[in-house]
Amino acid sequence: MTSGVTPEPDAVPVSARSASVERPAQGPGEDGILRAAIAVMAENGYHGTSVRDIAVRAGLSPGALYYHFESKQALLATIMERGIEELLRRTRAALAEAGDDPAAALRAIVRTHVLFHLEDQRGTMLGTSELRALEEPVRTRHLDKRHQQQRLFDDVVVEGTERGAFGTPLPLEASRAIVVMCTGVAGWFSPDGPLSRDEIASRYERLALDMVCAGRS
Structure with missing residues (x-):
């Protein structure tokens, strides 16, 4: 029946x-x-x-x-996996090009992260809001790649602090705050607004350096 x-x-x-x-x-x-x-x-x-x-x-x-x-799940998994793989690739490339200076490295990965999330705002917001819909084992693998992205920021901020380039007493907290800040641009940026994507990225570079107390060790 x-x-x-x-x-x-x-x-x-x-x-x-x-x-x-x-x-x-x-x-x-x-x-x-x-x-x-x-x-x-x-x-x-x-x-x-x-x-x-x-x-x-x-x-x-x-x-x-x-x-x-x-399936629809295969579509979601492909969208999210392609996104995080591309973000990791670009971030690693930015670090390789930035050289040994911690401030230059932080500026480079902040700019990369911001511009990536402004390139396809709907896609990056979908990746954040629908993580809960991703099924196992893809969800665990995807989360591991997100943690890899966070660790790239952590390593830059911690190393910069240890070398005296950054004065923050809370390097890991600052690193996480920077990533959340840079990811959030996808939720509010408008191409019709007063600032371009490059201008937003430049401002976020400065904000990130302020958050880690660059030059104030």
Whole structure:
């Protein structure tokens, strides 16, 4: 006996969906699907979004979308994993280019973090708000990568303090405050506002140096 309720496309078991998966003759590809998923999930939340909603926004049938991603959860995992991997890559590159000076290193990673979170504000806000929707084991792996990003900041601030470049008595607390501050720009920045993204990044560089008491050991 059935309940009479038709499940959302994403609620259908993968084995049942496999027969209806269709190779798209022409479509936006994976990147276009991910952009559509970010847009719809940013508007409706992860749990308020169905695979059909994403497919419609991407201009595909649900069957064509399943050719690229097996579920809504796979879409969310891909969005979040690509984001943190790219942020780690850019932060490490910025550190390598900054050289040995702690203040230069802190400025470089602050600028990287701010500009990354302003590059795709909906995507980065989704990564923060929908962490709770990420399933295991992906959630644990993702959290470990976030901790790696935080440790990059921790190492710069702690080393700068030990070398006398920074005077803060609370290096780890300052480091965490800086990361939260830089991540939060995605929630309020408007391209129509008085400051550009680069100007915001420059101001946050100065704020970060003030927070670690640069030059005041």
